Amino acid sequence: AKLAGRNQIAFFNPAMTRELARRKEIESELRGAIQRDELALYFQPIIDLATGRIRAFEALVRWFHPEKGELTPDEFIPVAEDTGLIITLGNWITRTAARACASWPGDVHLAVNLSPAQLRAPGAALGISAALRDTGLDPARLEFEVTESLFVEECHETTVFMEHLAAIGVRFSLDDFGTGYSSLHYINKYPFSTIKVDRSFVSGPATGLRTEAIIRAVAEMGATLGMEIVAEGLETADQVAGVRAAGCTLGQGYYFSRPVPEHLALRLLEEERGL
Numbered sequence: 221a222k223l224a225g226r227n228q229i230a231f232f233n234p235a236m237t238r239e240l241a242r243r244k245e246i247e248s249e250l251r252g253a254i255q256r257d258e259l260a261l262y263f264q265p266i267i268d269l270a271t272g273r274i275r276a277f278e279a280l281v282r283w284f285h286p287e288k289g290e291l292t293p294d295e296f297i298p299v300a301e302d303t304g305l306i307i308t309l310g311n312w313i314t315r316t317a318a319r320a321c322a323s324w325p326g327d328v329h330l331a332v333n334l335s336p337a338q339l340r341a342p343g344a345a346l347g348i349s350a351a352l353r354d355t356g357l358d359p360a361r362l363e364f365e366v367t368e369s370l371f372v373e374e375c376h377e378t379t380v381f382m383e384h385l386a387a388i389g390v391r392f393s394l395d396d397f398g399t400g401y402s403s404l405h406y407i408n409k410y411p412f413s414t415i416k417v418d419r420s421f422v423s424g425p426a427t428g429l430r431t432e433a434i435i436r437a438v439a440e441m442g443a444t445l446g447m448e449i450v451a452e453g454l455e456t457a458d459q460v461a462g463v464r465a466a467g468c469t470l471g472q473g474y475y476f477s478r479p480v481p482e483h484l485a486l487r488l489l490e491e492e493r494g495l
């Protein structure tokens with residue numbers, strides 16, 4: 221670091237400068253990516269652990285960049301959030317995912333990730349209602365996944381938004397459960413139907429008796445409160461058996477399927493149901 225001014229140190233180093241340049245580049249290219257048709261939604265099945273059948277698909281966005289190749293959402297969603305592009309992007313995601321779900325059998329649900337900025341934007345609930353109306357999707361088949369980062373700022377709009385959508389039948393799940401600080405507080409305060417136990421509890425290095433006890437306690441609470449408990453990141457048959465024994469009702473992970481493009485999601489459904 222070199223002295224940039226009185227009492228001020230410039231912390232920029234070459235790696236950070238490169239990172240900044242990359243973000244700038246992603247920002248400017250993301251603006252055109254939707255129009256250029258470079259974005260796609262992939263779908264990962266969420267399995268009913270009691271029956272082994274597909275209960276829902278989670279929509280996960282992908283960006284196939286003509287030069288950079290496939291970019292993961294962790295690379296561009298934060299940029300979209302910082303620049304406000306997430307509003308346009310999020311509307312596209314909800315609409316595209318809802319259209320796909322509307323073509324599936326009626327008991328198959330849809331999970332869509334929602335960024336905090338998306339739901340604080342003025343008219344956010346209107347955009348979602350419009351997507352539901354235009355695609356004809358039954359609101360009861362839609363579940364929004366939010367993380368507790370949504371609640372760091374106490375925000376009246378958040379409550380209004382969630383209650384408005386909950387009133388028309390849309391459900392909410394608390395994603396990445398267990399990675400934050402006060403998840404129990406949020407479960408108590410907001411209308412969540414589902415808890416998604418973070419992958420780190422299932423397949424992290426620290427899994428064992430302790431994490432099993434935690435999952436069991438969460439599942440027990442879920443059962444008492446009438447909530448579904450999804451175990452994320454299931455990669456092995458042992459993990460599936462473990463979370464099932466611990467009382468999780470739903471499971472998701474590479475063991476069942478990786479996220480796949482829409483036509484393969486449809487094929488998974490056809491194979492399962494002999495359609």
Ligand code: C2E
Pocket residue numbers: 264279280281292293294297313333334335365395396452453454455472473474475479
């Ligand atoms: P998330 O919502 O927690 O999504 C789960 C992530 O875990 C996905 O990564 C998924 O591909 C991955 N995963 C699923 N099963 C397994 C497994 O068995 N093992 C391992 N190692 N990983 C598994 P992905 O698609 O790269 O998404 C990363 C994050 O980006 C998501 O985490 C979510 O926070 C965000 N994201 C993805 N799509 C969207 C979107 O459409 N909108 C918003 N706002 N955020 C999104």
Ligand code: CA
Pocket residue numbers: 278333365395
């Ligand atoms: Ca999620």
Ligand code: CA
Pocket residue numbers: 395396416418419452
């Ligand atoms: Ca998650």
Ligand code: CA
Pocket residue numbers: 396
């Ligand atoms: Ca996550």
